[in-house]
Amino acid sequence: MTDVLRIENLGHSYGKFKVIEDISLSISKGEMSALIGPNGAGKTTFYNAISGHFPPTRGKVFLNGENITGFAAHRVVDKGMCRSFQITNIFAALTVLENVISPLIIQQRKHFKIYGNVFKDKQIIERAMLVLEQIGIADRADQVVANLAYGDKRLVEMAIVLARDPSVVLLDEPTAGMNPEETENMIKLIKKLANNSGTTFFITEHDMKVVFSLAEKIYVLHQGHLLAQGSPGEIRSNEHVKEAYLGRKVHA
Amino acid sequence: MMKLLRHKLFGPTVLAVLLFFAPLIISTYSVMILSEILIMGLMAISFNLLLGYTGLLSFGQGAFFGLGAYCAALMLQAGYQNLFLILLVGMLASLLASLVVGFFSVRLDEIFFAMITLGFGMLFFSIAHNWLDVTGGSDGLPVFVLPSLSLLGNEITFYEPTRMYYLVFGIVLLGLVLLWLIVHSPFGLILKAMRENKQRVSFVGGNVRLLRIVAFAISGAFTGLAGVLFCLFNSMATPEFMHWSFSAKPVIMSIIGGTGVFLGPLFGAGIFFVLEQIIIQYTENWMLFLGIVLVPIVLFFPQGVFGTLRNKIFKQGVK
Numbered sequence: 001m002t003d004v005l006r007i008e009n010l011g012h013s014y015g016k017f018k019v020i021e022d023i024s025l026s027i028s029k030g031e032m033s034a035l036i037g038p039n040g041a042g043k044t045t046f047y048n049a050i051s052g053h054f055p056p057t058r059g060k061v062f063l064n065g066e067n068i069t070g071f072a073a074h075r076v077v078d079k080g081m082c083r084s085f086q087i088t089n090i091f092a093a094l095t096v097l098e099n100v101i102s103p104l105i106i107q108q109r110k111h112f113k114i115y116g117n118v119f120k121d122k123q124i125i126e127r128a129m130l131v132l133e134q135i136g137i138a139d140r141a142d143q144v145v146a147n148l149a150y151g152d153k154r155l156v157e158m159a160i161v162l163a164r165d166p167s168v169v170l171l172d173e174p175t176a177g178m179n180p181e182e183t184e185n186m187i188k189l190i191k192k193l194a195n196n197s198g199t200t201f202f203i204t205e206h207d208m209k210v211v212f213s214l215a216e217k218i219y220v221l222h223q224g225h226l227l228a229q230g231s232p233g234e235i236r237s238n239e240h241v242k243e244a245y246l247g248r249k250v251h252a
Numbered sequence: 253m254m255k256l257l258r259h260k261l262f263g264p265t266v267l268a269v270l271l272f273f274a275p276l277i278i279s280t281y282s283v284m285i286l287s288e289i290l291i292m293g294l295m296a297i298s299f300n301l302l303l304g305y306t307g308l309l310s311f312g313q314g315a316f317f318g319l320g321a322y323c324a325a326l327m328l329q330a331g332y333q334n335l336f337l338i339l340l341v342g343m344l345a346s347l348l349a350s351l352v353v354g355f356f357s358v359r360l361d362e363i364f365f366a367m368i369t370l371g372f373g374m375l376f377f378s379i380a381h382n383w384l385d386v387t388g389g390s391d392g393l394p395v396f397v398l399p400s401l402s403l404l405g406n407e408i409t410f411y412e413p414t415r416m417y418y419l420v421f422g423i424v425l426l427g428l429v430l431l432w433l434i435v436h437s438p439f440g441l442i443l444k445a446m447r448e449n450k451q452r453v454s455f456v457g458g459n460v461r462l463l464r465i466v467a468f469a470i471s472g473a474f475t476g477l478a479g480v481l482f483c484l485f486n487s488m489a490t491p492e493f494m495h496w497s498f499s500a501k502p503v504i505m506s507i508i509g510g511t512g513v514f515l516g517p518l519f520g521a522g523i524f525f526v527l528e529q530i531i532i533q534y535t536e537n538w539m540l541f542l543g544i545v546l547v548p549i550v551l552f553f554p555q556g557v558f559g560t561l562r563n564k565i566f567k568q569g570v571k
Binding site for chain 1: 454457466
């Protein structure tokens with residue numbers, strides 16, 4: 001079984017309202033996948049339900065063959081799936097380096113260690129600097145994150161996520177709020193990371209340009225249901241998708 | 253020279269030396285005030301492990317302070333004379349109590365956390381106040397015999413205020429060194445990370461609830477240590493220590509001194525007591541004037557007096 005992430009009949013309701021329903025998909029290792037859908041289609045709910053933000057009402061989630069349905073967020077991360085958020089989710093008053101060290105401390109099970117200077121922990125510092133170099137923000141390691149430009153903050157979140165060396169990375173709109181140049185750089189970065197590491201990326205995106213330049217497989221979510229799945233070419237020519245979603249945008 | 257001044261241990265070392273030699277210069281009365289400042293400073297810094305480092309406003313720290321004090325008083329009344337045993341038992345009792353309180357409280361945030369800890373504090377206060385047979389009720393538990401220390405064949409007693417000061421100084425120094433090591437440890441960095449963004453901590457694999465319980469227990473244990481010291485200093489444990497207004501003291505001291513700097517709350521304690529001493533010479537309504545002083549401090553010293561001044565002088569960021 002080569003599926004790193006498999007989702008079976010996933011559904012979530014708020015009271016009687018079914019936000020997402022009967023979503024099944026499987027992602028193989030190294031396959032760059034994207035989840036698209038109009039606002040309110042249930043993308044973020046889907047992400048939250050599989051990443052431990054809240055347990056899904058129905059269905060199952062398997063990560064590397066293991067059933068992780070309903071696991072709390074920190075256990076999902078321990079099992080190898082880490083995510084970013086639509087609204088940048090970082091440690092604002094800490095430095096870039098401290099932002100990346102924090103997940104590494106937890107990864108190495110040193111988060112209850114109440115003595116010792118973490119900045120002299122060679123293993124952690126070297127790994128942290130390596131991640132920052134990969135992302136391209138090593139030169140800003142000592143800066144307080146709150147003082148960084150918006151695009152750099154997004155990069156810091158990327159570094160936080162990658163520091164845990166996850167087998168699956170969920171990126172919730174990685175280019176949201178970015179200018180064209182930053183968007184371009186983010187696409188390049190994600191491509192580079194996907195090629196160089198054993199990490200499988202699964203992204204949601206609003207920006208169709210980003211999706212079609214990145215994804216090998218696209219899932220289309222519409223009113224809480226999986227409307228279509230396939231290669232970018234197949235999705236482009238799918239009549240249902242055009243009608244429900246792309247059509248309006250393409251001819252706008 | 254500037255490099256030496258900027259070294260992060262330079263200031264604390266100078267302060268420790270000054271405090272060590274202070275009794276040679278100042279009056280006995282002032283030595284007693286200074287003892288009280290150190291004890292309350294230890295309590296405030298323990299409290300600030302939660303507020304300044306973890307981002308939790310506890311309004312029930314008086315419970316653990318009082319618990320430490322009652323443990324000391326009960327042990328002394330029962331005839332236990334070993335100083336270290338008393339310090340240890342007081343700390344352990346507070347540690348256990350704060351584990352229980354923490355277990356129920358840390359799932360809440362902000363005002364809800366403040367309210368539940370306040371509630372637990374009132375519960376402890378009621379027990380201390382009403383359980384006459386054990387706690388002596390509102391009169392409290394007096395201590396008649398203080399523990400002594402055997403050093404190089406000499407028996408050192410602590411009835412004399414200057415000796416009591418050095419006992420307090422030694423234990424508080426030890427407590428602060430341990431707390432300093434904790435806030436600079438890997439655990440300490442994760443506390444700051446939780447203060448900044450607890451959701452992010454859980455989404456990189458940290459069990460926020462467990463981390464917070466541990467922080468709460470450590471804070472409670474050192475608060476209990478301060479309580480033991482205060483019982484020895486004061487020769488008395490009273491339910492007043494557990495009252496919510498007593499729990500407000502470390503809050504006020506931390507805000508005055510600055511929550512973003514390790515020693516900030518100690519300076520806050522110093523300012524608090526010095527102000528009190530000055531104001532009560534003129535009026536009994538010292539709380540009124542404390543309020544008048546507190547308002548401009550909150551308005552013009554956003555990082556506390558000590559924090560703001562330090563940042564102005566050294567242009568250091570708050571970390």
